[in-house]
Amino acid sequence: MLKTTLLTSLAIVLVACGDDAKSADTVPTQTAVESTVATTVGVEAAATTTLDGSIVNIWVGPAADTAALPIGTSLVSTTGAAVGGLFACDAGNPNGGGAFAVGPWIDEAAGTWDLTSKVSVSGEVSWPTADYSETLEGASRIITSNGLPLDTITGVFPVATDDEAYSYDRNPNSIGESTIAITLPVAPETEDTPSCLPKGSIAVFKNGVAGFASVDELNRDAVAYETQDVCDGHPERSSTYHYHNIPVCLVDATVGSSTVVGFAYDGFPIVVERDAAGNLPTNADLDECHGRMSPINLDGAVVEIYHYSATYEFPYFIGCFRGTKV
Secondary structure (H helix, E strand, O other): OOEEEEOOOOOOOOOOOOOOOOOOOOOOOOOEEEEEEOOOOOOOOEEEEEOOOOEEEEOOOOOOOOOOEEOOHHHEEOOOOOOOOEEEOOOOOOOOOOOOOOOOOEEOOOOEEOHHHOOOEOOOEOOOOOOEEEEEEOOEEEEEEOOOOOOOOEOOOOOOOOOHHHHOOOOOOOOEOOOEEEEEEOOOOOOOOOEOEOOOEEEEEOOOOEEEOOEOOOOOEHHHHOOOEOOOEEEOOOOEEEEOOOOHHHHOOOOOOEEEEEEEOOOOEEEEEOEOOOOOOOHHHOOOOOEEEEEEEEOOEEEEEEEEEOOOOOOOOOOOEOOOOO
16 A cells, blocks of 8 residues: 655745745746646636646736725625635524724725735744645545644734733633644545535634634634734634635645645645746636646645645635545
């Protein structure tokens, strides 16, 4: 039995959080020899592979305006999936925690929020005991982690009373270890009918951190309303540190057109994809689960597989499960 072990080394090169530098891709000059339609909803976005195996992504429209992103709360549904929306398994808890005040980066009248001016929880805490293991055994991908961020930093939690973020979201929770041990299919299959996203973990990133759906306990857009640290994470009441999107620390660390940064709990990869200008896709390029079928770099090879894709727009990385949750 072929066995490949990927211990604590990540498949991406991580850089210091908070670095605003973006890496633009170089466009290969070879003639494209393979093309695939990006989504199942009839859009024109595509990915091609060139003679040397490089992936070239072409998006259908302009990049998202990060100073005026749509607030996703109104796009949450408990009845079904839709492009740009989130299919939630529950209607939210009206007495749930989260941000208690609307930050000045949010314009509820316009229905938008400004990522470029959003407050972050202060602090730069490293976690030397962080551990992540990913092993391929036959048809299975076995992932374990202690839930702490490997080679990435966090803010200081609980949020300090003199932290600007405290004025909007007084997260009283601490960061602690949490056990992640999951076996995923290496070749997951798409289902005819998408399934909803529960609260709690729905994915794991390759730095060992859990991924939660992009809503808070009230089913509001968590990335817009809640305050996270400089790497877009924060802990919940059981001390599980988690992300509600693909964190900026991982996005900014990616180089090239296709980088797998995690796996959803149906087995499909979570990918940061860029076009030749270095731009991420938008919702217009993706299907109702926030994914598409196209070539990506996975496990050392270029393969055509369904995957979820990072965007700056809600729901940010997963809108529903396209496969069967394990």
